[in-house]
Every structure is written in C-alpha cells, then in structure tokens.
Amino acid sequence: MKSPVRCFLLSxxxxxxxxxxxxxxxxRPLRSVGLTVGDLGNPFFVQIAKxxxxxxxxxxGPAVKFSAASSGYDLNLQTNQMEDFIAAKVDLIILNAADTxxxxxxxxxxxxxxxxxxxxxxxxxxxxxxxVMSDNVQAGRLAAEFIxxxxxxxxxxxxxxxxxxxxxxxxxxxxxxxFARHPGIKIVSRDQNAGGNRMGGxxxxxxxxxxxxxxxxxxxxxxPTGLGAALxxxxxxxxxxxxxxxxxxxxxxxxxxxxxxxxxxxxxxDPFTMAAKAVEIGFGxxxxxxxxxxxxxxxxxxxxxxxxxxxxGWTSK
Numbered sequence: 001m002k003s004p005v006r007c008f009l010l011s012x013x014x015x016x017x018x019x020x021x022x023x024x025x026x027x028r029p030l031r032s033v034g035l036t037v038g039d040l041g042n043p044f045f046v047q048i049a050k051x052x053x054x055x056x057x058x059x060x061g062p063a064v065k066f067s068a069a070s071s072g073y074d075l076n077l078q079t080n081q082m083e084d085f086i087a088a089k090v091d092l093i094i095l096n097a098a099d100t101x102x103x104x105x106x107x108x109x110x111x112x113x114x115x116x117x118x119x120x121x122x123x124x125x126x127x128x129x130x131x132v133m134s135d136n137v138q139a140g141r142l143a144a145e146f147i148x149x150x151x152x153x154x155x156x157x158x159x160x161x162x163x164x165x166x167x168x169x170x171x172x173x174x175x176x177x178x179f180a181r182h183p184g185i186k187i188v189s190r191d192q193n194a195g196g197n198r199m200g201g202x203x204x205x206x207x208x209x210x211x212x213x214x215x216x217x218x219x220x221x222x223x224p225t226g227l228g229a230a231l232x233x234x235x236x237x238x239x240x241x242x243x244x245x246x247x248x249x250x251x252x253x254x255x256x257x258x259x260x261x262x263x264x265x266x267x268x269x270d271p272f273t274m275a276a277k278a279v280e281i282g283f284g285x286x287x288x289x290x291x292x293x294x295x296x297x298x299x300x301x302x303x304x305x306x307x308x309x310x311x312x313g314w315t316s317k
Contacts, residue, residue, distance in 0.1 A: 094120050157215075192208075205233060
C-alpha cells in the first residue's frame, strides 16, 4: 500500500520541479550557435565573435552553424535577433545584452524554448544559465589609479559614459571608488553617454572642451570612445588633457605606441578568451553540467605607453 502512495505524492513534486528548473537536457549535441553583440564594427566584438565561433567548432565540429548579429545597442533590434535565434531553434545563444534589464523577456522566451543562454561581457536578466565577463570593476579601478597617479592626486576629470549595461556601470563604479579616496580629484562631468563608439566620443569630448576650459583628464568607458575623445582634443589643439580607456584594442595599442598621443593608457580585456569560455560553459550545460552561479570574471591588465612594447594585444588563440 505504501508504494502507490509514494508514487502519488512524488508525482506533483516532479511536476513542480519540471516547471521551476531550466529546461536543459543532458548530452545534447552542439549544432548551432547564435551570437548577438553591441557593435560588430568595434574590434572588441569582432574578437568576441571569433572566440565564440572557434570554440563552437572545436566542441561541436566543423559543421556547427554559427550566426553573429550586431544590435547597435538597440534593445528592440536585439529582441528581434533573439526571436530569430529562437525560430531557428539554435542550441546556444551567446548574449551581449544591449540593455541588462530590458532583454529579460527575450531571455525568458529562449529558456522556455529549451535554448541555453549565456551572457557575455555584460550581465543579462531573465535567467541566463551563466555570465562570463571581464572584471570591469578592476578595469575602472586601474584606469582611475593611472589618472590619479598622473595628476599627483589633484585635477579635473571628466567621465565619458556609455550604454546602460552592467559592464559600463561596473567600470564607472570601479573608477568612482578610486576617485572618492582622493579629494583633490574633481569630477566635472559623468553622465554623458557617447554610445560606446568613436563618433560619440568625439562629439561628447568636443562639448566637454567647450564647457570646461580647464580640464586635465578623461576616463572613457571603452577604447573607441577614448580614441574619439583623443581625436577631438587633437583637432581642438587643446593641451594638458589626456585620455584613459578600457579594452586594449588594436587601435588603442597603436595610439599608445605614439609618443605624441594624448591617449595614455587602457585596461586591456581578453575578448577572445571571454567568448570561448562562454561557449565552453554553454556546451557544458547542454551536457547536463550545472554552471557556476557567480559570474566568471576574466582579469584585465593595465597597458600604458611605458609597457605597451610588451603587450601581446588581442590574438585569436
């Protein structure tokens, strides 16, 4: 009599668990991967795509279908891209969210379709299986420490901000923590969003140069923004202002090799490794392995005019 009762009691529990737990089946092959990132015109995201595709073919074989799309940091466009991946029944989505919170409904829909979603570079809400990103707080901290040291703890600094994603917010938070320990540092601007690109950096920097006749340094949330800001400074023939970025991009590396450049440092990421790790974790989920709950953080390194000669740069490993 006990056995039928146990079966009767266990069945609702199993039903509840099947509704609550992600619909990941074990030992699924990796046949197709969809990638959506902020801007494939940015070399950083080109390396993200290369890292993801290389690891996907390593794990799933040369026949793996790989699709990469650029959202342009447009939430609606990225939502449509996610819809396309769902319709194509991809096995894995690597997501660089255009909006950390806004992308949540699309993530939930992908999960409901049994698709594994891994967030890369920035966090994404909605129940991604895992998140792989650079240590962006460290990146902001390294950039700010360089600025503080260069200014001997006293000066006027502008922060050129970017899209409202976790990576950008973490970088600014890391920089803020350093600046807060140095009362001689005055933040004159912090809320202008340059869109994470060179043109935006030029436009915002042009406005900053007009608004602040006295300005000593700029923290740009990524290298394209910083390089655009440096170009605006050069075109305005403004002296006494330098720029620090984040990425370690090839063009930033080139700028650091120029002794006349006002772009003086960057916190270098490893986008290829980051994306490869995201695909590796996603493949593990398909095989039934439980990923780490905490974000996987990839360390960054400070690259300056003084040590750029030893910097290896971004490479497809």
